[in-house]
Amino acid sequence: MRQNNRPALAVLLACFGLLAGCTHVGEADIRHSVTLVVKSTETEFWRSVFAGAEAAAAEYNMDLTVTGPETEEDYEAQNRMVAQAVANGTEALVFSAIDYENNAAAIDAAAEAGVQVVAIDSNVDSQAVRSYIGTDNYAAGQMAVQAALRCGWQDLRVGIVNFDVNSANGQEREDGVRDAFAAADGSTVDSARVVAAINTLAESAGAEADTAAMLRDHPEINVLLAFNEPTSVGAANAVAELGLADSVWLVGFDSNVATIDALQTGVVDALIVQNPYAMGYLGVESAYKLLSGQGKTLESTVDTATSIVDRDNMFTMDSQKVLFAFE
Amino acid sequence: MKKLPAPRITTVLVGMVVGVVAVILGCSILIFIDRYHTAIVQNAGTSSAQAVSQVTGTVTNYLRDMDEAMDLVVASMEQSEQHRDQLFQAFLRIRPDVVAITSYTKDGTLQDCWALDHTPKENIVCNLSFDSSKTDLDGYVTVPHVETIFDSYYPWVVTMAVRLQNSTADWVALDLSFSSISSYISNVGIGQHGYCFIMDDTGNIIYHPQQQLIYSGLKSEETTRLAGMADGTYVEDTVIYCLNSVENSDWRVVGVSYLDELVNRNVAEMVRLCLLLALTVLIVALFASCVLFWLFGRPLRGLAAAMEDFEKDADHFTYRPVGGAREVQELSDSFQHMVVRIQRLMTQVREEEVNLRKTELKALQAQINPHFLYNTLDSIAWMCERGRNADAVQMVHALARLFRISISKGHELIPIAKEIEHAQSYLQIQKYRYKNQFTYAFWVDPACNDYLCNKITLQPIIENAINHGLDLLVEEGHIDVEVFPDGEDIVFRVTDNGVGMSPEQAASILQRGPSDRTGIGIKNVNDRLKIYFGEKYGLQIHSELDVGTCVEIRMPKVREGGYETK
Numbered sequence: 001m002r003q004n005n006r007p008a009l010a011v012l013l014a015c016f017g018l019l020a021g022c023t024h025v026g027e028a029d030i031r032h033s034v035t036l037v038v039k040s041t042e043t044e045f046w047r048s049v050f051a052g053a054e055a056a057a058a059e060y061n062m063d064l065t066v067t068g069p070e071t072e073e074d075y076e077a078q079n080r081m082v083a084q085a086v087a088n089g090t091e092a093l094v095f096s097a098i099d100y101e102n103n104a105a106a107i108d109a110a111a112e113a114g115v116q117v118v119a120i121d122s123n124v125d126s127q128a129v130r131s132y133i134g135t136d137n138y139a140a141g142q143m144a145v146q147a148a149l150r151c152g153w154q155d156l157r158v159g160i161v162n163f164d165v166n167s168a169n170g171q172e173r174e175d176g177v178r179d180a181f182a183a184a185d186g187s188t189v190d191s192a193r194v195v196a197a198i199n200t201l202a203e204s205a206g207a208e209a210d211t212a213a214m215l216r217d218h219p220e221i222n223v224l225l226a227f228n229e230p231t232s233v234g235a236a237n238a239v240a241e242l243g244l245a246d247s248v249w250l251v252g253f254d255s256n257v258a259t260i261d262a263l264q265t266g267v268v269d270a271l272i273v274q275n276p277y278a279m280g281y282l283g284v285e286s287a288y289k290l291l292s293g294q295g296k297t298l299e300s301t302v303d304t305a306t307s308i309v310d311r312d313n314m315f316t317m318d319s320q321k322v323l324f325a326f327e
Numbered sequence: 328m329k330k331l332p333a334p335r336i337t338t339v340l341v342g343m344v345v346g347v348v349a350v351i352l353g354c355s356i357l358i359f360i361d362r363y364h365t366a367i368v369q370n371a372g373t374s375s376a377q378a379v380s381q382v383t384g385t386v387t388n389y390l391r392d393m394d395e396a397m398d399l400v401v402a403s404m405e406q407s408e409q410h411r412d413q414l415f416q417a418f419l420r421i422r423p424d425v426v427a428i429t430s431y432t433k434d435g436t437l438q439d440c441w442a443l444d445h446t447p448k449e450n451i452v453c454n455l456s457f458d459s460s461k462t463d464l465d466g467y468v469t470v471p472h473v474e475t476i477f478d479s480y481y482p483w484v485v486t487m488a489v490r491l492q493n494s495t496a497d498w499v500a501l502d503l504s505f506s507s508i509s510s511y512i513s514n515v516g517i518g519q520h521g522y523c524f525i526m527d528d529t530g531n532i533i534y535h536p537q538q539q540l541i542y543s544g545l546k547s548e549e550t551t552r553l554a555g556m557a558d559g560t561y562v563e564d565t566v567i568y569c570l571n572s573v574e575n576s577d578w579r580v581v582g583v584s585y586l587d588e589l590v591n592r593n594v595a596e597m598v599r600l601c602l603l604l605a606l607t608v609l610i611v612a613l614f615a616s617c618v619l620f621w622l623f624g625r626p627l628r629g630l631a632a633a634m635e636d637f638e639k640d641a642d643h644f645t646y647r648p649v650g651g652a653r654e655v656q657e658l659s660d661s662f663q664h665m666v667v668r669i670q671r672l673m674t675q676v677r678e679e680e681v682n683l684r685k686t687e688l689k690a691l692q693a694q695i696n697p698h699f700l701y702n703t704l705d706s707i708a709w710m711c712e713r714g715r716n717a718d719a720v721q722m723v724h725a726l727a728r729l730f731r732i733s734i735s736k737g738h739e740l741i742p743i744a745k746e747i748e749h750a751q752s753y754l755q756i757q758k759y760r761y762k763n764q765f766t767y768a769f770w771v772d773p774a775c776n777d778y779l780c781n782k783i784t785l786q787p788i789i790e791n792a793i794n795h796g797l798d799l800l801v802e803e804g805h806i807d808v809e810v811f812p813d814g815e816d817i818v819f820r821v822t823d824n825g826v827g828m829s830p831e832q833a834a835s836i837l838q839r840g841p842s843d844r845t846g847i848g849i850k851n852v853n854d855r856l857k858i859y860f861g862e863k864y865g866l867q868i869h870s871e872l873d874v875g876t877c878v879e880i881r882m883p884k885v886r887e888g889g890y891e892t893k
Contacts, residue, residue, distance in 0.1 A: 257479040264452045277543040315453040321542035324473045324481050
């Protein structure tokens with residue numbers, strides 16, 4: 001009797017195991033939580049990121065919390081937000097670092113607590129980052145130079161309006177710009193020199209004042225590059241204010257109604273437009289993949305598309321799509 | 328190669344039940360999935376078509392509504408300027424989805440613009456609300472574009488334009504935001520992830536619930552291919568497309584629903600159900616196997632073991648009946664009857680054999696060797712003639728004792744004292760007959776006297792000793808008869824100093840039939856002992872040529888009445 005029952009018992013147990021396995025099919029029903037910590041909640045760029053993140057959160061049925069500091073320089077506030085999000089029990093973080101180095105410890109601590117981390121827009125110096133989704137900033141810098149070279153002048157005196165010096169993406173863009181100008185110097189154009197570079201607050205009024213000061217100190221500047229949305233708005237305002245719209249070739253970053261208006265009036269000559277909606281969407285989607293065990297499919301770096309928009313192509317269908325958010 | 332043992336009946340039954348159930352379940356799952364898939368596809372197609380036709384209806388209504396609004400605008404264009412402005416201001420207020428009303432000259436120059444809170448800028452770089460490629464038509468609807476005539480205000484719109492006949496302007500256009508259309512479309516769901524979108528007949532997306540995803544390059548629709556397909560429902564691998572044209576328009580509503588999620592979820596449910604069913608059946612089968620084992624397997628195995636035991640040792644086998652099903656019980660009962668019958672037959676055969684032998688032996692015992700009798704009677708006669716009356720009387724007495732004890736009222740077992748007396752009588756007669764050629768002596772332990780022994784046990788041995796040992800001896804022979812107990816046995820020993828025998832002769836004596844003299848040979852004595860008391864009892868011959876012979880008889884201590892009970 002005993003001999004007869006042992007394999008039967010094994011079969012029975014196997015069946016129960018199978019059945020138990022079946023009841024776990026509803027993995028997708030679990031609602032994951034994800035927190036998006038960004039640099040600022042004010043600009044159109046970030047609003048677009050939020051829209052993308054919300055679209056992904058809705059599609060993947062996730063609880064999304066969005067936070068960001070008041071200024072784009074306050075990495076400490078960001079660190080506090082990360083810690084708070086971890087304390088609130090978030091399962092994943094989608095993070096855009098103000099400070100490449102000073103945000104690292106907070107991210108490591110979050111990862112230590114078992115939180116999955118995805119970086120968007122601006123990376124952080126941490127091994128915990130499973131995927132970086134954003135612009136190839138060095139290439140974007142080179143694109144900005146490409147747009148600047150359309151001015152048609154031969155002797156370029158370049159001024160750079162960058163934002164926080166510790167922010168990874170700003171520095172990478174500046175590296176791209178400087179390398180591209182160095183390459184162009186004496187080959188594509190007769191001369192191209194970066195004569196001034198400032199790091200200003202990522203806020204349009206401050207950027208405007210700093211840019212105006214730079215333009216007054218360096219009247220020889222005929223090409224001006226601004227590296228994000230608020231600095232572009234500030235630079236555009238400064239150029240308009242100083243009446244330099246025709247003599248200064250201004251290349252800005254990102255899409256803002258002010259710079260789009262300025263692009264039509266000729267104050268701004270080109271915009272390097274990133275894809276913030278995709279960053280937000282892909283960031284949250286990657287977080288979902290990490291949480292639902294599909295982390296292996298993630299790439300360590302995802303390059304969201306970047307395009308050059310100038311007055312000639314700004315109303316083509318493709319440019320409309322990247323410049324203007326569909327709400 | 329070793330042959331596999333035949334499987335047990337319960338294993339076979341459970342295997343069969345589980346196998347059959349598995350096959351049936353498998354088949355039914357396959358059939359079900361097939362049917363279900365078809366049904367789901369039909370269902371999904373139908374619900375998709377329904378959703379799309381609803382959306383088409385609302386979009387048609389919306390467009391008709393806008394056509395009516397356009398008629399109103401066209402009529403207003405013929406009014407006086409002041410009246411017209413008032414009308415348009417009121418119109419814009421009740422239709423918040425109208426971003427702007429614009430009028431154009433023939434070449435597309437903006438003439439007038441009515442919009443709430445916005446005025447067109449002076450230098451319009453590009454006006455996307457006027458499509459100069461369609462001026463040969465009487466009216467058109469553009470693809471989505473950004474409103475480009477205002478400062479710092481760039482909403483996405485579609486433009487409806489018509490040619491004017493009786494007005495200062497050649498064209499009037501309405502720029503419509505997507506707020507109304509999106510409210511019709513965005514909330515339409517088909518299945519879990521299905522949705523509807525609107526495209527025009529060349530494949531430009533007019534409105535999509537995830538328009539920004541598409542604009543950001545994160546999602547795409549195969550609109551070019553869809554534009555080439557006629558209205559209807561198309562089931563593809565995992566997607567069901569449902570297309571429906573909007574009346575009086577080049578817009579088409581497309582419903583997209585995903586088949587795998589619908590089917591997979593339900594199939595998974597079904598498979599789970601089937602597994603549950605299979606599990607239940609398996610449990611029932613196991614239970615059934617237990618029952619079968621109790622009813623058949625175990626009793627049959629018991630029966631088989633019993634048969635094996637019976638085969639090994641039929642004599643001492645006692646059968647315990649097994650339980651189980653009625654068939655098994657009947658089998659068990661039959662076996663029990665058979666066992667009893669066989670054992671009875673075996674006993675019967677053995678008894679018959681023993682009886683046969685006993686009868687045979689008795690017949691032999693009953694025989695009186697006539698030569699012995701004649702010779703003895705001659706001797707007696709001779710003694711009488713010579714006047715040796717006393718000797719004759721002794722002889723006659725000895726003879727009489729010999730016969731009396733030989734017969735012993737037919738008993739086989741007699742007291743050892745009687746047997747000794749018998750042997751003494753015999754020796755007495757033979758001593759006369761052989762004229763005192765030998766002497767003899769009896770050494771009987773008195774403790775043995777009361778035990779029983781087979782009658783005529785010693786006489787054949789003594790006869791053999793005289794005939795073969797002493798007859799040929801030149802000097803005087805001597806015979807010793809000893810009787811003594813040895814543990815639980817009694818030993819009779821007859822020793823002579825005759826010529827002796829070779830081992831071959833000794834062996835042949837034990838095989839030979841009765842001697843012609845007395846009718847009972849040594850072999851018979853030996854056989855009788857073995858029949859009565861068993862193999863370990865009997866007769867042994869130790870003999871040496873020219874030294875003598877010693878015959879030892881061993882039998883158990885048997886008391887009066889003891890043998891019968893044994």
